[in-house]
Amino acid sequence: MKRFLSPPVMSNIDNLSVATIRVLSADVVQGANSGHPGAPMGMAVMAHTLWSRHLNLNPKNPKWINRDRFVLSNGHASALMYTMLHLAGYDFWTMDKLQKFRQLHNPAAGHPESVFPGIEVTTGPLGQGISNAVGLAMGEAHMAARFNKDNFKVFDHYTYVFCGDGCLQEGVSSEASSIAGHLGLGKLIVLYDDNNITIDGHTELSFTEDVLKRYESYGWHVQHVSDGNTDLEAIHKAIEVAKSVTDKPSLIKVTTIIGYGAPKQNTHGIHGSPVGEADLKIVKEKFGFDPSQKYVVPDDVKAFYGKSLGERGAKLEEAWNALLGEYAKAYPQLAAELKRRTDQALPEGWEASFPTFKPSDPAAATRITSGNILNHAASLLPEIFGGSADLNPSCFTYLKSDKDFQKGAYSQRNVRFGVREHAMAAICNGLAAYGTFIPFCSTFLNFIGYAYGAVILSGLSHLRVLYVFTHDSIFLGEDGPTHQPIEKYAAVRATPNIHFIRPADGNEVSAAYISAIKSVHTPTVMSLSRQNVPNLAGTSIEGALKGGYIVADSDKPDIILVGTGSELHLCVQAKEKVNARVVSLPCWELFDAQPEEYRRKIFPSGVPVLSVEAGTTSGWSKYAHASIGIDVFGLSGTISDLAKHFGFTVDNVVERANQTIAFFKGKTVESRLDTLIFTQKPEI
Amino acid sequence: MKRFLSPPVMSNIDNLSVATIRVLSADVVQGANSGHPGAPMGMAVMAHTLWSRHLNLNPKNPKWINRDRFVLSNGHASALMYTMLHLAGYDFWTMDKLQKFRQLHNPAAGHPESVFPGIEVTTGPLGQGISNAVGLAMGEAHMAARFNKDNFKVFDHYTYVFCGDGCLQEGVSSEASSIAGHLGLGKLIVLYDDNNITIDGHTELSFTEDVLKRYESYGWHVQHVSDGNTDLEAIHKAIEVAKSVTDKPSLIKVTTIIGYGAPKQNTHGIHGSPVGEADLKIVKEKFGFDPSQKYVVPDDVKAFYGKSLGERGAKLEEAWNALLGEYAKAYPQLAAELKRRTDQALPEGWEASFPTFKPSDPAAATRITSGNILNHAASLLPEIFGGSADLNPSCFTYLKSDKDFQKGAYSQRNVRFGVREHAMAAICNGLAAYGTFIPFCSTFLNFIGYAYGAVILSGLSHLRVLYVFTHDSIFLGEDGPTHQPIEKYAAVRATPNIHFIRPADGNEVSAAYISAIKSVHTPTVMSLSRQNVPNLAGTSIEGALKGGYIVADSDKPDIILVGTGSELHLCVQAKEKVNARVVSLPCWELFDAQPEEYRRKIFPSGVPVLSVEAGTTSGWSKYAHASIGIDVFGLSGTISDLAKHFGFTVDNVVERANQTIAFFKGKTVESRLDTLIFTQKPEI
Numbered sequence A, B: 001m002k003r004f005l006s007p008p009v010m011s012n013i014d015n016l017s018v019a020t021i022r023v024l025s026a027d028v029v030q031g032a033n034s035g036h037p038g039a040p041m042g043m044a045v046m047a048h049t050l051w052s053r054h055l056n057l058n059p060k061n062p063k064w065i066n067r068d069r070f071v072l073s074n075g076h077a078s079a080l081m082y083t084m085l086h087l088a089g090y091d092f093w094t095m096d097k098l099q100k101f102r103q104l105h106n107p108a109a110g111h112p113e114s115v116f117p118g119i120e121v122t123t124g125p126l127g128q129g130i131s132n133a134v135g136l137a138m139g140e141a142h143m144a145a146r147f148n149k150d151n152f153k154v155f156d157h158y159t160y161v162f163c164g165d166g167c168l169q170e171g172v173s174s175e176a177s178s179i180a181g182h183l184g185l186g187k188l189i190v191l192y193d194d195n196n197i198t199i200d201g202h203t204e205l206s207f208t209e210d211v212l213k214r215y216e217s218y219g220w221h222v223q224h225v226s227d228g229n230t231d232l233e234a235i236h237k238a239i240e241v242a243k244s245v246t247d248k249p250s251l252i253k254v255t256t257i258i259g260y261g262a263p264k265q266n267t268h269g270i271h272g273s274p275v276g277e278a279d280l281k282i283v284k285e286k287f288g289f290d291p292s293q294k295y296v297v298p299d300d301v302k303a304f305y306g307k308s309l310g311e312r313g314a315k316l317e318e319a320w321n322a323l324l325g326e327y328a329k330a331y332p333q334l335a336a337e338l339k340r341r342t343d344q345a346l347p348e349g350w351e352a353s354f355p356t357f358k359p360s361d362p363a364a365a366t367r368i369t370s371g372n373i374l375n376h377a378a379s380l381l382p383e384i385f386g387g388s389a390d391l392n393p394s395c396f397t398y399l400k401s402d403k404d405f406q407k408g409a410y411s412q413r414n415v416r417f418g419v420r421e422h423a424m425a426a427i428c429n430g431l432a433a434y435g436t437f438i439p440f441c442s443t444f445l446n447f448i449g450y451a452y453g454a455v456i457l458s459g460l461s462h463l464r465v466l467y468v469f470t471h472d473s474i475f476l477g478e479d480g481p482t483h484q485p486i487e488k489y490a491a492v493r494a495t496p497n498i499h500f501i502r503p504a505d506g507n508e509v510s511a512a513y514i515s516a517i518k519s520v521h522t523p524t525v526m527s528l529s530r531q532n533v534p535n536l537a538g539t540s541i542e543g544a545l546k547g548g549y550i551v552a553d554s555d556k557p558d559i560i561l562v563g564t565g566s567e568l569h570l571c572v573q574a575k576e577k578v579n580a581r582v583v584s585l586p587c588w589e590l591f592d593a594q595p596e597e598y599r600r601k602i603f604p605s606g607v608p609v610l611s612v613e614a615g616t617t618s619g620w621s622k623y624a625h626a627s628i629g630i631d632v633f634g635l636s637g638t639i640s641d642l643a644k645h646f647g648f649t650v651d652n653v654v655e656r657a658n659q660t661i662a663f664f665k666g667k668t669v670e671s672r673l674d675t676l677i678f679t680q681k682p683e684i
């Protein structure tokens, strides 16, 4: 430990800490012989400044609810994340885990995964983290507005983000940043690692816009630190200023050199490949480390982080706990509610009050029933919070109990996301990750195509998000094929850890919400009709919660008609002319999770199954021997013209049922449940 | 026709034309009792100014290659599109079609569809049109750079866009606009209808950013017309100025009143619902029209458009044809090439030169073979044009014959899209729609999740786009689950009119390119491996072009092993220990299009089928009685650890095959092709 290249603006211990971060990150990547050393080495001063001087965390209690949130949006810099968590003193993040970087079943995975302590959100797909962070900051703003009282700032923390050029090129971050500016989220602070290097080479190749000007246009406060490689005090000061600006989110552009200190610094050669053993020795010598040693954290650095972050954080939580104790005396009900929400516990008996429907109840579009039930749920559960991508009048997702969540009105629960589907989903992921929310959001089902990148991450990150998607088939009518989902059912059903629920009537909409709220580690995509559907005799909440069940039966059926959503009633009507069992299958994932015995009772051998659903037939052969569906794009037209054209009439169901019965007559009809699926079982 | 509300800046004929556009658009929506009258009424002056004074079109030849491109990005204003096409004198767009707005099988569909004359791109999903237009403008820039000569400006036209607030809120337009600014596309002119109204209400609810400042930050030239309701000359002048700025794209913000002239003007009540019969009478009186008449185009207006647009356009094309005649004399080869490209004809014998591979050829990642074959194809076909979303070194999609397509280097063919997957796909749609390109683009397969909104539109719009997607399974390894596609195969396969091709080796990569290039009306998504795969004995271009074929056979197989991509060789190796037929199924869509007889020969009754694919099992039951697949998210780890964990080893294939044989022993095994699918047939 002899000499340091950095100028004397940094104290010895800062210098040593920064060098440790650089060298350890590079060691971690080298050990795996895979990963991204350049960004961690370039962002080391940013990371050290933020973590040792600003970030309020208690590593002994990673879930402390008033902790600052830190998001590494450029998740490929994961080696930096694990390095900082180790330095900060998280018991979980042992050096052993860092040494097994990117190995199977090791939490120090290729990109940071939020199921592990200290990682707020899963990042890697660019632009998601910064967008999640907008949700985290909205979460803090809402909780503060709901729970804080004079002298009791129970919620009072910042959300910090590191991101790179890639994150800022993605449309999702543009959308989220525009909302963040609109909402004036003053406690959101983004440090942008401006290193001019991307995978293809130099940002000059494709990214020459004026980023700070763009963020100003969104209503952000912007700053620039021109030397992010050594000028710790400038970064520190910029963060101080950003904290003092309370009515705008802050972007701090920090110009750095990627792979700072390595022979290949400032080239894309250092972006996605290890430094290399030989070069790594040079790095270590440069920063005063012993080139023959690996994974070194000098005792001084350990001690410094123990004090500057660990002790500080522990004291902060201690003081907060004391504050909460006083708060509980002054506001016992609020404190109890706060505890319930941080525990993610649901109030006793909440399920019992969800409405049931009889056939005599008027036919209604499931989007409208959904709106009523969402409002009912929100009246029971203040953690329900969300909104629409500019489609409230169509999706019926406005909470009547509340007004708009806006700058100066953060206590309200209706978020106006604007026409920004991708950011909407990413923000809901952030809200769910915050820990005290059940976020929901809405648009037309077809526009999940815009948000798919974030929706999948809800599943991967085990986040309970309620996607209330309406206009779920060609039966939205005249808006035509650009708005009509065909393949979306199959796409969502094929995605792991997502429940896709397409309710047939009021009872099944109730079940959809109950299931969605209960599924703490799984997002739910609801698929709701624009058009009216009747309430059916055989439907039930209990049945629908099993994912599939018999709605109408026959002693010895010739065929099983299975339908979902707005097509189930066609099956029920067709039964009048066919000796059929009618099965409702609103959620494949819930059904597949039932015991085999139950599933085989629904779909036994010997009886052919005909599915009826106004979407792709793709996937149905797993249950059905025959399918009525749509394997082409939709068309613009009235509902009744479309029903005739695409074969969704009772007459056609009857005709196809008879055709199916005739085709399978005399043949052995094995249950399609006999299909053997060899795959890993889900963890949830 | 007595009086007009507009101030006298407009001439009588301009005034009358504008009124006609407003009233006719409103009539069209009213006739369907469905649609969006507000935007057409608000944009009438913009539309009239642009179409009558600037837009260079020949309605008698909608495909004239040097026409100006007009894109209605806010596609819900489709009534305006049809109104303008009718006024402009397109024979196809009869009043009868306008009167059947939004009825089944009528081309005047809910949103504009590019399969019909005069409509350049399909719009409706917000943000797509403006992003397509960036592709159209890039197309013009490249064609001009390649074909124009001194005194021969064969390509010399503008691309105009109308868009609304919604388009500018979407991330895809942010991405595309940033690229457009970077590239300095001087002939792209966007008129932004700033009417302050969205579906939810006022833009104040969610959209308060400074749009002009944002576009300046992208490097655009920006202007503002404060009265777009009546100030025709200001709009005209702004377009003139925009045309004169040759090194930057232009954004003209035109402030308008939505539904101008209707009692509900300036409210969201006029956005998505007809004006209403009573209010429509008021509108007609206000603009001097007979309230008892519908669908009126005054003779003066017809005559004016005939002259100002029709005759002008016809003369322009006539002059252009003369120019082209001279050009053909001076540059016969270039002219022949130009004709070939505008005819979308492929050079004779192009297919024959694609490489074949033998088992003795070295194993290679299909992404690398793809890079070689793409370069080969590009050497034959100058219409191949595209690039990567900042992943050239990983996706191998750089054309070595060329340099970067950049400002000042528009003749080059390598586009640097930056980290902007959604815009990349939307831009490729624009390039394909231009008519003289075979666009390609690349990223990791999993990030199709970011671009899905635009990829689906490739299929819907019948656009030949080559999506060269790599890193196509868990076998990308250490980057982990955020980067590993699981459900993407199923999602793309379920989408109409897209070929999803997952080649197993070199021969099948050749086939993938041949198929993609031949499929003039269908996009292709290629799914390519990061890791090496061997060249197999039984593969062939002809076989793969059928979508599925026998790679290795047995006299009386006990089982059929069907694989795709990097898992096919596991099946071939397993055959050494199992009495199996091995089928390669690189493209379901091509296979499903084969005659039934062929398909039944591949998958006959009596033999169980086991599929082996490193992705979701969802969808496979359509061919297979058993499946080895992955129905959970992936993991970070080395390839060999992942293979063991997820069961993609020869041993596991052998074990599962024996298990499958045992399970079906003694049972009747019906071919899964017996599944009855009742659906409309695709048109292509």
Ligand SMILES: [Ca+2]
Binding pocket: A164, A165, A166, A193, A195, A196, A197, A198
């Ligand atoms: Ca960078």
Ligand SMILES: [Ca+2]
Binding pocket: B164, B165, B166, B193, B195, B196, B197, B198
């Ligand atoms: Ca608007």
